[in-house]
Amino acid sequence: MQRLPAPVHPLAWWLWAIGMAVAASFTTNPLLLLLLIGVSCFVVVVRRGNAPWARSLRVYLALGAFIVVVRVVFRCLLGAVGTGPVLVDLPRIPLPDWAAGITLLGPVHVSDLLDGLYDGLHLAAMIICVGAANSLANPKRLLKVVPISLYDIGTVVVVAVSVFPQLAESIARVRRAQRLRPVPGGRWHLVRRMIVPVLADALDRSLLLAAAMDSRGYGRRGATSPRTRRAVAVATVIGLIAVSIGIFGVLDGQAAAVFRWPAFVFGAVLAAAGLVFSARERTVTRYRPDPFDLAAWGVSISGLAAGVLMLLATEYAPAHLSTSTDPVQWPIVDLLPLLASVVGLIAVLVSPPRAIQEQEVVA
Amino acid sequence: MIELTDVSVRYDDSRPPELREVNLAVEEGELALVVGRTGAGKSTLLGTINGLVPHFTGGRLSGRVIVNGLDTRDHPPREMAEVVGRVGQDPVAGFVADTVEEELAYGMEQLGVPPATMRKRVEETLDLLGVAELRGRSLATLSGGQQQRVAIGAALVTSPSVLVLDEPTSALDPGAAEEVLAAITRLVHDLGTTVVMAEHRLERAVQYADSVIVLPGDGVVRSGDPATMMIDSPVAPPVVELGRLCSWSPLPLSVRDARRAARPLRSRLGMPGTRTRPAGDTTLTARGVLVRYGDRVAVRGIDLDLAAGTVTALMGRNGSGKSSLLWALQGSGVRTAGSVVVDRVDTATSDPPGPVALVPQTAADLLYLETVSEECEVAGPAARDLLDRLAPGIPDEQNPRDLSEGQRLSLVLAIQLAADPKVLLLDEPTRGLDYLAKQRLTEQLDLLARNGCAVLVATHDVEFVAGSADRVVVLADGDVIADGPTAEVVASSPIFAPQVAKVLAPTPFLTVGDVAAAVGSLA
Numbered sequence: 001m002q003r004l005p006a007p008v009h010p011l012a013w014w015l016w017a018i019g020m021a022v023a024a025s026f027t028t029n030p031l032l033l034l035l036l037i038g039v040s041c042f043v044v045v046v047r048r049g050n051a052p053w054a055r056s057l058r059v060y061l062a063l064g065a066f067i068v069v070v071r072v073v074f075r076c077l078l079g080a081v082g083t084g085p086v087l088v089d090l091p092r093i094p095l096p097d098w099a100a101g102i103t104l105l106g107p108v109h110v111s112d113l114l115d116g117l118y119d120g121l122h123l124a125a126m127i128i129c130v131g132a133a134n135s136l137a138n139p140k141r142l143l144k145v146v147p148i149s150l151y152d153i154g155t156v157v158v159v160a161v162s163v164f165p166q167l168a169e170s171i172a173r174v175r176r177a178q179r180l181r182p183v184p185g186g187r188w189h190l191v192r193r194m195i196v197p198v199l200a201d202a203l204d205r206s207l208l209l210a211a212a213m214d215s216r217g218y219g220r221r222g223a224t225s226p227r228t229r230r231a232v233a234v235a236t237v238i239g240l241i242a243v244s245i246g247i248f249g250v251l252d253g254q255a256a257a258v259f260r261w262p263a264f265v266f267g268a269v270l271a272a273a274g275l276v277f278s279a280r281e282r283t284v285t286r287y288r289p290d291p292f293d294l295a296a297w298g299v300s301i302s303g304l305a306a307g308v309l310m311l312l313a314t315e316y317a318p319a320h321l322s323t324s325t326d327p328v329q330w331p332i333v334d335l336l337p338l339l340a341s342v343v344g345l346i347a348v349l350v351s352p353p354r355a356i357q358e359q360e361v362v363a
Numbered sequence: 364m365i366e367l368t369d370v371s372v373r374y375d376d377s378r379p380p381e382l383r384e385v386n387l388a389v390e391e392g393e394l395a396l397v398v399g400r401t402g403a404g405k406s407t408l409l410g411t412i413n414g415l416v417p418h419f420t421g422g423r424l425s426g427r428v429i430v431n432g433l434d435t436r437d438h439p440p441r442e443m444a445e446v447v448g449r450v451g452q453d454p455v456a457g458f459v460a461d462t463v464e465e466e467l468a469y470g471m472e473q474l475g476v477p478p479a480t481m482r483k484r485v486e487e488t489l490d491l492l493g494v495a496e497l498r499g500r501s502l503a504t505l506s507g508g509q510q511q512r513v514a515i516g517a518a519l520v521t522s523p524s525v526l527v528l529d530e531p532t533s534a535l536d537p538g539a540a541e542e543v544l545a546a547i548t549r550l551v552h553d554l555g556t557t558v559v560m561a562e563h564r565l566e567r568a569v570q571y572a573d574s575v576i577v578l579p580g581d582g583v584v585r586s587g588d589p590a591t592m593m594i595d596s597p598v599a600p601p602v603v604e605l606g607r608l609c610s611w612s613p614l615p616l617s618v619r620d621a622r623r624a625a626r627p628l629r630s631r632l633g634m635p636g637t638r639t640r641p642a643g644d645t646t647l648t649a650r651g652v653l654v655r656y657g658d659r660v661a662v663r664g665i666d667l668d669l670a671a672g673t674v675t676a677l678m679g680r681n682g683s684g685k686s687s688l689l690w691a692l693q694g695s696g697v698r699t700a701g702s703v704v705v706d707r708v709d710t711a712t713s714d715p716p717g718p719v720a721l722v723p724q725t726a727a728d729l730l731y732l733e734t735v736s737e738e739c740e741v742a743g744p745a746a747r748d749l750l751d752r753l754a755p756g757i758p759d760e761q762n763p764r765d766l767s768e769g770q771r772l773s774l775v776l777a778i779q780l781a782a783d784p785k786v787l788l789l790d791e792p793t794r795g796l797d798y799l800a801k802q803r804l805t806e807q808l809d810l811l812a813r814n815g816c817a818v819l820v821a822t823h824d825v826e827f828v829a830g831s832a833d834r835v836v837v838l839a840d841g842d843v844i845a846d847g848p849t850a851e852v853v854a855s856s857p858i859f860a861p862q863v864a865k866v867l868a869p870t871p872f873l874t875v876g877d878v879a880a881a882v883g884s885l886a
Contacts, residue, residue, distance in 0.1 A: 049501065177728035179695045180779070181742075182716050189741070196731035200764060205456055211419050212457030216517070217444030217473035287468030287481050 008047075008351045010137035012296035016043075016303025017133030020344050023310035024125035025251070027321040028118045031331045033125040035341040036306075037064070040132040046348050048135050059168045060131025064124030068117065075116030078102060082109035084326040111325040118323065170201040220284075229278075236274030242267025298350030302343055309340035364557045365389040365412060365525060370426035371582070372407055372416060381407040383582035384426070389559060389574070391524070394551045396568055396589070397561040398596055399578030401767050401797045405561040408576070408584065409527050412559060413447035414440045431524050445474060448518030449527045453534060454510040455502070463489075463505070463513050464498045470521045488520045492546050507681050508539025512546055519550065526550065528560040532567065533795060536681045536823040537858050540567060547571075563797055566600035566826060566862050569593065570617035590614045598798045601826055601862040604875040608882070621866040632870055635877045636884070640809070640833060643671030646817040647692065647719070647786045652701035654687045654841075661687035663841040664701065669786060669817040674808050676828040676849070677821040678859060679838035685821040686724065688838070689788045692819070693721040705785055716782030724790040726775040730763040735774060738763055743781035750777035753807050769800030776807065786817045793824040805831040829853060829861035829873035849873065 017040075024036050041057065048054035077090075081103060092106035174197045181193075213219075246264025249255035290296075313321060313336040323331040367387040373380040381404045389395045397405050410416035414435035417424045428435040431446045448470075451457050460466040467488055471481045489495040492512045497505060505513065511531055518526060528547070532540035548571045550556045559576075562568040569575070575592040577585045585592065590613045593603045602621045606614045609628055615621035647669040654662040661684045669675060677685050690696025692703050694710030694717055703710045705718040723729070732738045736759035739746040750757060754773035757766065763774055772792055780787065793801055801824070808818050808831050822828060828835060828849065835852040837845040837859070845852050850871045854864045863872050872878050 173725065174728045176690075176695070177723045177725070180693070180716075180721050180723070181729055182714070182782070193731040197728045200727070201725075208451060208453065208456035209459070211415055211440075212449075212451060213459055214419055214440045215413055215415060215444060215447070215449040216459070216470040217441045217521075218459075220441050220444070220473060220475075285472055285475050285478055285481065287465065287472055287478065287485070 006295075006352050007290055008137075008299055009290045009292045009296040012292070012299040013137035014133045015300035016344065016347055017129050017136075019300075019303030019305065019307035020129040020132070021126045022307035023340050023344075024122065024129055026310040026314050027337060028122050029321055029323050029331050029333065029337070030118055030121055031333050032321075032337050032341050033118075033121045035338075036125050036344070037128050039342060039344045040129050043344065043347050044132045044135045047351055047353075054135050056168050057131060057135045060128050060134070063131070064128045067124045067127065068120035071120030071123070072113065072116035075119070076108045076112050077105060079112075082111035082115065082326065084109050084111045084328070086110075087113060109326075110328055114323075114325040114328065118325070166205060167198065167202055170198050174198050174201070232274050232277050236271050236278070239267045239269070239271030239274055243271060295351050299347045302346035302350065305343045305346075306340050309343060310337060313337045313340055364391040364393075364431060365559065366427075366429045367411065368427045368429075370411060370424065370428060372404075372411065372422055372424050374420070374422040380582045381422075382411075382584065385582075385584040387576065387584060387586055389557060391557055392551065392555040393573045394548070394558045394560070394571055395574045395576055395586070396565075396572035397559060397576045397578065398565065398569075398592075398598055400580060400597055400799060401769065401795070403578040403580050403597075404582055404584075405578055406529055408578065409449075409529050409559060409561055411435065412525065412527050413443045413449050414438060415449075441473075444470065444523075445521065446523055447525045447527060448521065448523040450511070450514045450518050450529065450531055452530045454507075454514035457514060458502050458510075461501055461503075462498075463494060463500055463502060466502060466513055466517050467520050470517055474521055476521070484520055484522075488516045491519070491549075492516045506539065507535045508542045511535060511539070511543050515543070515546060515550075519556070522554075523556070525557045525559065528558065528562075530561050530563060533563055536679075537825060538680065540564065540823075541858075544568060544571065563598075563795070564600075564824075565598065566602065569600055569603070570620075572616075589616055601875050602866060605863060605866060605878060608875060608879055618862055618865045621862075625866050629867055629870060632867070632872070632878070632881050634870065635872050636880055640672060640674075640812060642673045642833070643815060645669070646671045647703065647705050649692060649703045650701055652688065652691050652703060653699045654684070654691050654697050655699045656697065661841055662691060665841075665843055667692075667836070667843075669819055671785070671815045671817050672812050673833045674812050674818040674820065674831055675834045675836060676832035677819055677836050677838065678823070678828065681823075683838045684841040685838055686790055687841075689721060689790050689819070689821055692786075693717070693719045693788055695721075716779075716784065718784055719786040719788060720779040720782065720784035721788040722772070722775050722779055722790065722792060724794070726772055726792075727764065729775050729778065730771070733762055735759055735761050735763055735766075738774060738778060739781075742778040745783070746777050746781035749780050750774060752810070753777055754803070767800075768795040769797075769803060772796070772800075772804065773807070780811070784816070786819070787811060789818070789820045789822075791822060792820060793822055793827050801827050802830075825853070825859050825861050826874075828859075829864070830876065835859075 020036060020040055024033060027033065041061070044057050048057070079102070086107045087110050088108045090105040090108060093104040095102060095104055171194070174194060178193050242263050245259055246261065246267055249259035249263060250261065313334070317334045317336045320332040320334050321337060323329060365388065367385050370382055370385040371380050372382040385408070397408060399405050407416055410420060411424065411428050412430060414428070416422065418439045430443065433443060433446055435443060458466055459469050464485060467485045468481055471484065476484070489498055492515060494509060494512055494516065497509060497513070502510065502513065515528070515531070531547070532543050535543065544567055547558060547560070551558055560568065569589060572589045574586055575589045575596070577592050577596050579585070579597050593599055593614055593616065594607070599607070602615060602618060605621060606624070611624045615624050645668045649665065649667040651664045651666065652662055653660070653664045665688060677688065679685055687696065691698040692710065694703065694713060698711060708718070710717055710719050730738060732741065735750070735757055736747070739750060750773060753776055754770055757770055757774070763771060766774065792804060796804065805827065808820070812818055820832065832849045834847065835845070835849050836843055837852065850873060853859045853861065853873065854868070854871055861873055863874055863878060867878070872881070
């Protein structure tokens, strides 16, 4: 089959990323987490276009690094309760009784450092996986998948998502401009001189985008009465919340039975009913929609496979999904989790090159 | 087509109303030009037409706005979308899709147009605006003029009966602005679309208008025939100023009309008096400045000298390397090769504030404090005095973000000048400024040059250059293609010639001020 350059359905990239993030959520083994991060970054670098949102990966990587650092620092300085060899022996500062559970300073063990590191990496990997989706799939195209009964929420989400990468651009611009002004004393100035212009810029842009969308007819409604519409919207939102609770319950393993599968099924039915109803009153048509074609299936399956394989690993090869920090051990990688971490690479093989990129080379 | 009856708009009870009892009618197929100073309520007036004011912006609107039989009271903007298409100042901010084709289709998708019809109308619109070859391109890679034409196409594709344009050319270079205005006039002629347009650069737009809506301030609105309304409009293009100066009647609105009226004047005028601003010693010496970003070369080894006491204009298309050159000269931007020397020191090695001050394109990026006085304090002891000299009467406690474009520019100028730089660079300072604010900026630059500063202004604004610069440097594709005294460079170019030069050619007058001086000396 000849593969024509074409964009992959945005939902496919999101499913892929969610699969990768789920895989990351099941393990704290640093090698597996680094592998997952590496795979996400590789896919982004190979398959992203050069539109503004595609450049946001660096921001997510920076956010991930920040999380790791914060996690390690907090763990070592505020919650050092580990055992094993001591790395630095800081004096413990006694806290009053009402602050029980918090320890300030005290001896820092190797296990504290590693626990913080692994925990931070765990969270960072999930964020970078989702960030990868944001760089690969145009968030604005996701708008087309948003049902009209979720109009207001959809607008908020889309404006927020599309502002984030633009934020990266305006940060670069403001930083360049601020270099023209001498640095006054005080650390407060350093923070303010970046934050104030960037936020003002982001706010202005969001308002302009929302006004433009409104003037072009986004969110027009059919003939349904406002009351029915509101009821359907509420039902859909409750349904989605129930689905979230259900997923959380299933993953948590300690939640009450009601909050597990029953909540999930109830929510799914309610949300589906709401979406079907609103889809029927929807007056929007689609211009040359991205087909959910073979490539899209391939991309989503390769990501979801990562999640599923890692889930299977928790069942069949759970031994080294988390790495012991006391005694300190070099992390070991089993075959099944290894497969789960790299299966996401298939996305590169099955997805065609970006259409937009090709044309820009010509232009 | 559009009818406003007793419309008043108030955003805040403590402030005077933006619009006060406006009665206005725009007929079908008319091109109505909205004229007024910055902050006179132009955007508010345009916003009422599709209901963005007050549905989106908030505030209180009394009276009625009826467009093609639809009252904006009962129809929010998204329902007015069928009747009114809207194009904003910054096309990029309003883009929803990522390729040209999808952007055009977006509005129709929302209105539920059947897919087959959509496909056909997208093709027709691509042809109508001459952007067919751009169909699959990413919007981010288009030039400003192309982006704005796509934005107009996107508003037009649903075939609305009214098109509202809020300063569609303010961000464009002269060529691109011409492109966009040509597209707009074509729509009015061929499709009979009613167009309401606000525009700062009247020199381009006023000749095409069927009626002019003037907002003199205080929320009042007057409208009527262009030639009548321009007689006492608070803002006017040079050709109208010239007509007022010579009391021509009827008032000419285009260069063509003015040339015919100017026949006796041309024979009477001698040569223009030279503007007296003596050039000093060379302050800044740049040799072989090269800027490249990866494979793209933005500035190709430019040599440039700037003399104290002169104002030099840097012109050229969008993307011709003007901004890159400014940042490279300043010292904090990318400079791949070459040297820029001020006072025997290379600018790249000096910490801020160096000997070269730069006012960036988005001047507001430099401001981050809550009040004008705080900003001035941080900048240095001289800033407040400078600000009072540049723009008197800005209160201390004002938030810099609430200032008008012109006032904000003055504040940034004062901040950057507080360190007493030898060289001042400005990147597109005239964007969003009306004629009076530009006049003010011209005076400010003159004051600085007379105090021994070397000034370099990157700008698209031909009339501003004619009035303020001693010398013009034109860039194309990273190279200097012309460098010389303003009169020589500008008057000989078909695109860069100011209106007065076109009217009075071959006598080399550039501005109404020059003509007034010459006429005064005759009398």
